[in-house]
Amino acid sequence: MFSRTRANLIIDDISFDIYENEFLVILGPGQAGKTVLLNMIAGLYPPTSGSIQYEGKEIHGVDPRISMVFQKTALLPWRTVMGNVSFGPELAGCPARQMEADARHYIDLVGLNGFEKSYPRQLSGGMKQRVGIARAYCAGPEVLIMDEPFGALDAQTRYMMEDKILEIWEKEKKTIIFVTNNIEEACYLGERVILLSKCPAKVKKIYDLSDFPRPRDNLDKEFMRIRQEISANTDLPF
Template sequence: MSSILKINNINKIFINNNGSDKAVLQNVNFEVEENEFIVVFGPGQCGKTTLLNIIAGLEKQSSGQVFIKDKLVEKAGPDRAVVFQNIQLFPWLTALKNVEYSMKIRGFSKEEYHSEAMKYLELVGLKGFENSYPIKLSGGMKQRVGIARAYCTKPDVMLMDEPFGALDAQTRYLMQDEVLRICNTEKRTIVFITNNIEEALYLADRIVVMSDCPSTVKEVVKIDLTHPRDRTDSEFLRLRKEISAMVNRKR
């Protein structure tokens, strides 16, 4: 297997207004294989979103490189679609038009982007809600639109930034199953960020465990449990304990 995404020695230092600086990412290295589900797990508020934005090309790293298919990432592009934490659908467009937008802007014909958008809305389970405005959709449904919108750009890597963080526990479990179902229907490489260890263990092929502030990769753990995973399985709980200990050790 070849690595599709390569994070090479990324550092990010923020300069505060008073001139002092704060390192949020320190020598971050890892690689992602094609069609792999990678979860970047770490406690706290430090660095994970910044790392994702750097991979997406939305923020500039202080040093280091990101390679996608051996090509240096310099700016944002549809090969790295992002599902943002607070979704960010366009409120003035219907669910369908929100999904269509990502293809429309790149000059696909109307027939093409319409049928593709319908296909992906159906894939995420939103058939029948094409013409609803986001304001009429629940949090989980909005997140489904967000996933469909990212999916239909056919990205090399899907970047998901704590997409279910704002959902209630029940919907969150449901969406985790949905994400796995969607990924199995149409394979994608996914980098998924979370601060929830259970979510990480439930979804990941491999978990990149990050330390807190400045964030650096503590360990990359391969999760060999078969899907569907049981959150109360003894191996699941053992891994949970082990990974939690990794991030807490320092405190």
């Protein structure tokens, strides 16, 4: 992605493929342009050069096959958990009975059964993030983009949410593009990890972790080895 002036170059000649049903992690230092890259994939920002392609065809703007979970949950405070999760299908004109059944399925999937009538102000940070994940899934995407969704959570809740999103992914088998600046999280979650350089972002290396067994143990020697290798190859933010 290029701005009109070279001084504001953010994404520089990045090219990679995303495979169906994989859990892809994009890792990079702070202020590397990760969110800009995600917003382009999601159709929220148009690239000033190059293209985003889906199944070989260039896409322009927001595509209903792609849904996004943001850093901030951005829940509608005047709507309940049920109302937030069903918001996408409601806008799409989904029949009420089907919309409610789908919403209940994903509310149960993220472990919030019994909180359907609760409002965001009544939920913890981790619960709000689960509502955001359920809402994204309920929109019926083929690809789910997650922009550092657990970054604001405490360590214990973050570990719990990492396990929860893996559990959901293994059940639903939708393609996930997950962005983080946390190396351990990247190694724990990803089938592949794309390491970006500092801004302007380039792909430094792609790590294939698909042969690592799950559930992964962050104290395992091989896990620590690859974490150290990625750490040594990661740019400082500035």
